[in-house]
Amino acid sequence: MTRRVAGQGFAFVWAAMVLFPLLWSVLSSFKSDADIFRSPWSLPSVWHWDNFSRAWNESHIGRYFFNSVIVVTGGVLLCLLLSAAVAYVLAQFEFPGSKALYYVFVGGMVFPGFLALVPLFFVVQNLGLMNSYLGLILVYATGGMSFSVFFLTAFFKTQSKDLAEAALVDGCSHWGVLFRIMLPLARPGLVSIGIFQFLGMWNEYLLPLVLNTDENRYLVTQGLANIAVTQGYHSDFSGLFAGLTISIIPVLAVYLAFHRQISAGMTAGALK
Amino acid sequence: MHHGKYRFVIGLLLIPLGLYAVFVVSPYLQAFPIAFTDWEGLSASYRYIGFDNFVTLFHDPVFWVALRHNLFLLVSLPTVIVTLSLFFSAILNYRGGIPGAKFYKVVYFFPSVLSIAVVGVLWQFIFEPRSGLLNGFLRAIGLGDLANLWLGGRDTALASIMAVVVWGGVGFYVVLFTAAMAAIPKELYEAALLDGASPLQSFFRITLPLIWNTVQVAIAFLVIGALDQFALIKVLSVGPGGPGDATQVISLYMYTNAFSYGKFGYASAIGVTLFALNMILTLLTFRLTRRERVVY
Known part of the structure; x- marks a missing residue:
């Protein structure tokens, strides 16, 4: 039983390591530049949807x-x-x-x-x-x-x-x-x-x-x-x-x- | 009847064969003669200079540095990726599959479908010393002393890039190995369990020998892949190839020689050398990992 729990633990850690950077990048895409630097860990204080239109149009x-x-x-x-x-x-x-x-x-x-x-x-x-x-x-x-x-x-x-x-x-x-x-x-x-x-x-x-x-x-x-x-x-x-x-x-x-x-x-x- | 058959065969083959000859066969064939010329820049004139390019290459310190880095990747990547993938595959397959095994396999595979350039850009942010995710994480859990320059540090740059390759590679091999493991008859494990075998023993005595063919293919893939590393290094490293050639590899050196310096002859000589190394290593890998095939 403990083996099973340990196994689950390892499996979960790798899943987190894969998902975390992806989630982080999605979250950061909604932040302002200042927010990204000040609090890389938190949710966006204001959700900046305009980042997407800027990326789509200005950055081509x-x-x-x-x-x-x-x-x-x-x-x-x-x-x-x-x-x-x-x-x-x-x-x-x-x-x-x-x-x-x-x-x-x-x-x-x-x-x-x-x-x-x-x-x-x-x-x-x-x-x-x-x-x-x-x-x-x-x-x-x-x-x-x-x-x-x-x-x-x-x-x-x-x-x-x-x-x-x-x-x-x-x-x-x-x-x-x-x-x-x-x-x-x-x-x-x-x-x-x-x-x-x-x-x-x-x-x-x-x-x-x-x-x-x-x-x-x-x-x-x-x-x-x-x-x-x-x-x-x-x-x-x-x-x-x-x-x-x-x-x-x-x-x-x-x-x-x-x-x-x-x-x-x-x-x-x-x-x- | 026969007449119609040959017309049909020729009709089907003509265009594919023509395009394949122009875009695949001819470039490969031309690579060898170009390697023996002093072709530089965009001028069309060049001379055949025998083995001079290879002699220069042999005395080129950057080439040896690059080769050493490729050899490092060639040993470390298969070792780390295969070990981790086997470990996670064994966990996911434990007693016919732990709860959520399917979910984990789907998530582990994510990096394999992302473009290497996208993965590179993403990790550039993670490694960013000032506000990147990694240093931020280390500071947050009180390990701020471990915060590093990562890609900007001479000693950490290559290892950092290697870690990204591992991050991106494990999922693919987990899917590969778990598929192979699922084909092993359950009775074998039940019998082993009755005989008092520990899970570790079942893994090394049953699982590993029975999926060895797949492991062998994985190692061969990774060894050849280690020689082909390019995109991540081009995107992630400073320079690229830096700092100070700390992440220089053969493929990048060839690319730089050809398309930044215009040394097409010299670059082709590097390409031919890469090809020879590739051949030798493929044969060597299959020789070294050969085992009696287990039939079940």
């Missing part, structure tokens, strides 16, 4: 958020589309070189991103895609392909070929089989990998730092980091906390709504 968090949504949505959808096409072919068809092709895609997982960073910068620059949504979307989508192809190939392989063959015999085209039968059946796999890629791309920091240097195109991660760095000069701490809260709350809300699929999807990547 709203625009950064919009940029992030466009790039990440585009990146995830394109990545799923490209990877599903490749994975379907690799799982269902045998042709000369199909094994080699599989390793070309899956091999990408072994290489650290830093190795490709300098050449990638010039590839994107030479294509005229620096500081563009399209450039980031293409880089994100292709960067996610290795793992997605690996995951989805395994997924498509578990699906029986009988249904596809029956449809072919009945005169359905290969495209029809893909879009009417195989992709709908693969939905759970596509959803897991989509969530996995979404979180990864939403968190990406290095690639936009290198490929996206125009302040108007900043993503949330870049924008926040930048505001924090230049904070010393503006000293609008409450506004920064509000920005922080704006970028924490929606992600946590999405997570709470889908937490089962998300933790399953993220850890599935590690267990494969």
Whole structure:
């Protein structure tokens, strides 16, 4: 019994350590600058909702958020589309070189991103895609392909070929089989990998730092980091906390709504 | 029929393969030749200089400092994160799950869904010496002497950043380990209990051996992750990389060389070295953590 209580105690302490900084930042986002410094521990004496509008408009968090949504949505959808096409072919068809092709895609997982960073910068620059949504979307989508192809190939392989063959015999085209039968059946796999890629791309920091240097195109991660760095000069701490809260709350809300699929999807990547 | 099949296969593969070749394969392949050039600045002209970049790197004191910091993270991060995660997983799974185990798992996972840059900015405030949460907390409970410069102190900067990595990392591995533990048949624990085994004994004799594969994957992930540490250090450290290279790591040094100094050849040589280290460490980790696979 005492062991159980001790266990509860430890579990609770870690939960507090995780939650406390997050709560603190949410509370601070409602305070005035003076309040943040004078009493970091108390509830706000006056609830300053204006911090949020200031962060959203003056610090451009709203625009950064919009940029992030466009790039990440585009990146995830394109990545799923490209990877599903490749994975379907690799799982269902045998042709000369199909094994080699599989390793070309899956091999990408072994290489650290830093190795490709300098050449990638010039590839994107030479294509005229620096500081563009399209450039980031293409880089994100292709960067996610290795793992997605690996995951989805395994997924498509578990699906029986009988249904596809029956449809072919009945005169359905290969495209029809893909879009009417195989992709709908693969939905759970596509959803897991989509969530996995979404979180990864939403968190990406290095690639936009290198490929996206125009302040108007900043993503949330870049924008926040930048505001924090230049904070010393503006000293609008409450506004920064509000920005922080704006970028924490929606992600946590999405997570709470889908937490089962998300933790399953993220850890599935590690267990494969 | 066959004709249609090949047209279909080519039609499906053409665009994905083309984009993958341009944005993934070609950059990786180009990285190696660039590492052997003296390419600097934005000029397009460069010469091949053989292994000169690697020789320079070998004599570059900053590189060795960075490597030492990476090695420190490489040992400390897996050790601390895996130990803590196993500890909390065992607690949450104790006797088929303590009350609130589900809630704890959801909360522990929070930092894993937050962007690293957001986590970095948040902790910048926590470590802030004057009005930050940490020093405020220490003063409030009468331990004001322990209040520190944290990120601004030469001796505390790297450890502070490491603590943030631990804070952010434990939840993910708790979810991973508890999932693996849930798959262990309950009868094994019941039998052990009948034989008079203590909870500690059941953990080391039953739980750990049976989830070892998962632990091994976790260690490999963390070892490679320790080489890839970048975003948190870029956001949190003074400089970044400071104070006085106290938090310099290989990836940051490569980034700075490429995009602040424009030394693209030298940066690529650092990238190739990082890649080689990555390969060696991955193989080494799997070799060192290999054990007989337990089947149940």
